[in-house]
Amino acid sequence: MTAGLRRRVFLLAQVGVRHLALGVTGEGADAPGAEAWRRFEGEFRDWAGQLGIDHVLVLPVASAGESPGLEDLAVSATGAEASGALSAFLEGVDAAADRAAQRPFRFPVESARQGDGTTAALGTVVAGRVRPGARVRIQPMGKETRVMAIGTEEGEAGEAGPGERVELTLADPILIANGSVVSTVESPASVADQFEVTVIWLHPEPLFPSRRYRARIGTQTADVVVTDIKYELAVGTEERLAANQLQADGAAVCNISLNRPVAFDAHGENPATGLMTIVDHETGEALGLALLHFALRRAENIHIQHVDIDRTARSAQKTQHPCVLWFTGLSGSGKSTIANRVEQQLYRLGHHTYLLDGDNVRHGLNRDLGFTEVDRVENIRRVGEVAKLMVDAGLIVLTAFISPFRTERQMARDLLTDGEFLEVFVDVPLDIAEQRDPKGLYKKARRGELKNFTGIDSPYEVPENPELIIDTSTMTAEEAADRVIDALRARGRLPQA
Known part of the structure; x- marks a missing residue:
């Protein structure tokens, strides 16, 4: 058996497959001899049995063309014995379907x-x-x-x-x-928004904790974030391996959180309502599967506490419209400089503000994070949540972060209501950013001394529909700040001058 076949059977077992038919092709010189066939079939059955797949059919297929269906196997397999084995296998599949009817409605x-x-x-x-x-x-x-x-x-x-x-x-x-x-009524589906699951990841791009995806469970949909990869499952041994991301064809036990409660059953009790498909939030492309184990108890114990003084009251007290100005762009583009100038202008106009700067945040709140893709995702998740709290406090919040990934910027936007998030793309050609290089970071990255540096060996995903684009190769920081203030007034976040 090849390593690839072992891994795929392992993943099928994780999903809960208990009936598996395998057609083995081979003609002429490629056809396995009787001894080799018996050895392969025995090895395959043993492997599937170890994984809990207790109903296995292995048949030789006469042609190496397109993958046959079960009906085709009956034709292409040789001999009455093979046809009898296929009939017995299909009876087992029918019995499994009958068991679905015996589960709760x-x-x-x-x-x-x-x-x-x-x-x-x-x-x-x-x-x-x-x-x-x-x-x-x-x-x-x-x-x-x-x-x-x-x-x-x-x-x-x-x-x-x-x-x-x-x-x-x-x-x-x-x-x-x-x-x-x-x-x-006697055995209703459970309801929760946080779970322990087994994730089967199928996409070439790895799964990252804290990155937002879309989940489909039956006809329900919700946003989903992997909050913790508890351990990865090693193929065959089920050894528990430490992991901070999950690669294609990998399986891991994880904790996940949804943005709203959903109805569910444990996958082992009712696969139809215990299997979640994870899809790309923008394209809808299927990325992986999640088998629900159980709801986390903290999902039952944590509730939103009502408070009487809310965002509306706080913003009214400050006589301003709270929002987030999210400055994004390459290192050296001028994000922090422009954000600082904008805050100075807002302060002079009597507004209550706070500037969250990428470097400053990493000295405290995010001091435990590095610059891998996993850490960058978590960095922006935390900043987005802090910015949301500050908007709730009635503040005008400015953030200056490279924030290279569209998914994380969208996640920050979705934490706020319409009109409260203004994405400001501070655009500059890479060569000009390198010429500026105020901290000497590009030189280190070019020498290989600084890994995962945006624009060099880590990507920057250009905003597709930002509220404002500022080209700092053609204007000063003061001119850029004036444009931001004008944009706030045009959108009703500031009174007209």
Whole structure:
């Protein structure tokens, strides 16, 4: 067995696959002899069995063309014995499907509409069975109601089970959000926003803690951040390895946090509502899978505490509109200089401000972070959260950070309401930034003395739609500061002069 095959079978086992058919190609000189075939089949079965895949079919495939389906294997495999093995395998798969019907009822809602004192919810049953008259609970909202009727394309049905697409008529008018899960009252889906999971990472770009991704669990969606990679799983030995990122075809046990509660089951209890797909926040491309183990207890114990003096009251007291001016650009572009000039002008105008500078923050709050991609992501996450708190305090916040990655800048933007985040791209050609080099950092990076330096051996992702672009190769810091003040006035964050 090749290392690649071992790893893929290992990942399939982590996802919960318990039935696996493998077609082995080979013709002429490439065809394995009887002894080699028996040895390979035995080795494969042993390996799959160690991983908990207890129902395995290995068949020789006559052609090395496109990967066959199970029906094709029946044709291309030789002999009645192979056909019998395939039939037995398919019976086992059918038995596994029957087990899904025995689990507690789960119905992810794709869409819902109200009418005549009832609610119609459209979706597909993923586990259990339901009949008219059944009491159900809608999660995560926790509302209970009764199923009045089950509609199908052929008309009303007396029952619905796994794989059936139906419309449930519920007895009460309920505003059901798309993605909600209708479940049995006796054994409802759980609700949480923080979990321990096993992540299976499939994308060439590694997974980083603190980076924001998008999660899909059934028809539910939410933002997700890996808060901690507890350990990576070594293939075969399941040895626990320390890791601060996860590479392609890797598996790791992690803690994750969502931006809102979702309905779920542990993957081992109900795979249909315990499997999360992790996708790119911008493109929607699938990046990996997360198998939910359990909700973290801290998710149940931590609640938002209401306070009477809020952002509106604090900003009214200061007679200003709080916001974040997020200066981003290469080292040497002039971010800190311009931000300092802007703060001076705001101070003279009587506004309450605070400047968060990249170098200064690393002397305290972020002194434990380096300049690897993992640390850069965490650096900006922390700064974004601090800036949000300062906006809540009613301040005009200025941040001067290289912040090279679009994903992290978007994460900081999304922490605030519309209009409160102004991205200022301080643009300068790399050669001019190197000529300035006030701290001598580019020279060190060119000599190889400074690793992961933005613009040299670490990328800078240019903002796509910043609120303001400032080219410091064509204007002074004072002129740039004036442009920022003008932009604040144009957007209603400052009164007109």
